[in-house]
Amino acid sequence: MNDIERDKKYNDYVQAKIPKTKNFPTLIYSYLVGGIICLLGQGIHDAILAIWPQVTQEQANVWMLIVLIFIASFLTGLGLYDKIGIFAGGGSIVPITGFSNSITSPAMEYKKEGIIFGICVKMFSVAGPVIVNGVVISFIIGLIYLFI
Amino acid sequence: MGKKLGKQTIMLDHPAKIIGNFSIVGEKEGQGNFASYFDMILKDDKYGQKTYEKAEKKMMLEAIKGCLHKAHLTTSQVELYLAGDLLNQIISASFSARELDCSYLGIYGACSTMSEILGIGALLMDTGAYDHILCATGSHFTTAERQYRYPLELGNQRPPTSQWTITGAGASMLSKEGNAPKITHVTFGKVMDYNIKDVNNMGAAMAPAAMDTLITLFQDTHTQPKDYDLIVTGDLGKLGSEILMDLMENKGYTLGKNYADCGQMMYTNNQKTYQGGSGAGCSAVVFNSYLVDKLKKKEYKKIIFAATGALLSTTSSQQGESIPGICHAIIVEGA
Numbered sequence: 284m285n286d287i288e289r290d291k292k293y294n295d296y297v298q299a300k301i302p303k304t305k306n307f308p309t310l311i312y313s314y315l316v317g318g319i320i321c322l323l324g325q326g327i328h329d330a331i332l333a334i335w336p337q338v339t340q341e342q343a344n345v346w347m348l349i350v351l352i353f354i355a356s357f358l359t360g361l362g363l364y365d366k367i368g369i370f371a372g373g374g375s376i377v378p379i380t381g382f383s384n385s386i387t388s389p390a391m392e393y394k395k396e397g398i399i400f401g402i403c404v405k406m407f408s409v410a411g412p413v414i415v416n417g418v419v420i421s422f423i424i425g426l427i428y429l430f431i
Numbered sequence: 432m433g434k435k436l437g438k439q440t441i442m443l444d445h446p447a448k449i450i451g452n453f454s455i456v457g458e459k460e461g462q463g464n465f466a467s468y469f470d471m472i473l474k475d476d477k478y479g480q481k482t483y484e485k486a487e488k489k490m491m492l493e494a495i496k497g498c499l500h501k502a503h504l505t506t507s508q509v510e511l512y513l514a515g516d517l518l519n520q521i522i523s524a525s526f527s528a529r530e531l532d533c534s535y536l537g538i539y540g541a542c543s544t545m546s547e548i549l550g551i552g553a554l555l556m557d558t559g560a561y562d563h564i565l566c567a568t569g570s571h572f573t574t575a576e577r578q579y580r581y582p583l584e585l586g587n588q589r590p591p592t593s594q595w596t597i598t599g600a601g602a603s604m605l606s607k608e609g610n611a612p613k614i615t616h617v618t619f620g621k622v623m624d625y626n627i628k629d630v631n632n633m634g635a636a637m638a639p640a641a642m643d644t645l646i647t648l649f650q651d652t653h654t655q656p657k658d659y660d661l662i663v664t665g666d667l668g669k670l671g672s673e674i675l676m677d678l679m680e681n682k683g684y685t686l687g688k689n690y691a692d693c694g695q696m697m698y699t700n701n702q703k704t705y706q707g708g709s710g711a712g713c714s715a716v717v718f719n720s721y722l723v724d725k726l727k728k729k730e731y732k733k734i735i736f737a738a739t740g741a742l743l744s745t746t747s748s749q750q751g752e753s754i755p756g757i758c759h760a761i762i763v764e765g766a
Contacts, residue, residue: 289625290625290626293625293627293639294625294626296674296677297632297635297674300674301592301632301635301670302591302592302670303591304590304591359584359586360584362584364584364586365583365584365586365587367586368585368587368588369586369588371586375586376587381586384585384586385585387584388581388582388583388584388586389582389585391582391583391584392577392582392583392584393577395481409581409582409585
């Protein structure tokens with residue numbers, strides 16, 4: 284049975300009926316948590332520069348990212364990062380810590396299917412699109428850079 | 432042999448008696464609204480197993496064991512095992528059948544499995560060929576999440592229309608003889624698709640199927656919703672059951688206080704499952720605890736049990752297909 288008009292009417296009815304995500308509190312929570320993660324990053328960066336004065340700004344940036352990735356991965360392992368995510372939404376997905384969580388969580392999840400077919404194959408099942416898009420966009424920007 | 436009424440309903444000559452029932456649930460479900468009715472509540476969702484898939488299979492085996500015990504039967508007296516679950520190639524059902532020594536039919540009906548297998552079992556019982564038929568199904572939150580959605584530890588948010596796949600398994604023992612609640616009518620549903628594509632809104636996808644099956648049942652049996660003590664759907668959830676009530680109202684059938692949904696009732700509001708429970712185990716554990724108990728105690732005389740299912744796969748939804756819904760109904764009368 285296929286009735287386009289009936290389906291459209293039903294979909295409109297359902298759309299009007301479904302509960303919507305509350306925008307305002309969600310924005311506040313993600314802003315707060317996202318901000319705290321950025322503040323933490325800045326703190327780590329400044330601390331590295333304070334402890335090792337010979338380190339350059341660029342090197343400190345790289346180390347800061349590594350530390351943040353480690354912390355997120357570690358919290359994922361402890362089963363805490365998803366709890367932050369429920370509360371924070373985009374606030375904990377967008378920073379690099381979210382990227383770390385999206386790689387660690389499938390690696391943990393698919394461990395039981397073995398190292399090759401489980402961990403290695405599935406590790407990028409969530410983060411894969413980010414990497415592909417990252418590579419493609421940097422390629423395009425590289426091309427533009429070449430010609431201007 | 433049974434007699435066909437109207438379009439889709441079969442009235443059984445010899446109603447199948449439900450002489451044994453058992454429900455086993457996970458920790459979260461054990462803190463929900465039905466806690467005092469379940470036979471067994473797990474402390475650990477992994478149930479001492481290495482993987483969650485193994486835990487799901489063990490839950491089904493435990494439900495079978497408990498059901499046999501309550502029916503005072505031994506494994507050798509079971510002639511046929513009907514089972515299904517949500518996992519690819521219904522592994523929990525087939526792997527649990529490995530431990531039994533009888534004929535086995537594996538059935539995939541998504542979350543509508545419980546009423547589907549009870550219906551099939553009752554019909555087969557009516558042929559007179561079987562004395563005891565065992566029906567079981569279950570689901571596990573974690574195995575369903577990894578198959579249909581994301582890794583457990585991924586820090587994403589669930590949309591407000593989503594439901595929570597329950598961890599639990601239920602088993603019923605059908606028998607030719609005995610003084611127990613009996614299945615008198617079976618209505619196998621049609622697949623209904625109103626072009627809902629949102630995989631996080633299963634209630635809306637399944638509600639039209641529930642409406643179609645219920646209305647067909649009322650027409651075929653010349654009854655009205657008020658003729659039943661309870662009309663219970665499987666896992667439409669809060670939103671889905673509201674939609675069903677609206678759909679039925681438009682067709683001239685009012686579902687009143689005698690209507691309920693297993694998924695909607697499963698958890699308390701504090702458990703933050705949004706629209707309630709879902710999964711093959713959802714209707715199975717409610718039927719095999721609360722509903723059969725009430726029928727046995729004669730608090731309910733006649734109920735409609737209509738489990739609902741969404742017949743999608745991850746592949747179909749990624750390819751942009753809409754979600755077909757199904758609903759099978761059985762009429763169960765108290766002893």
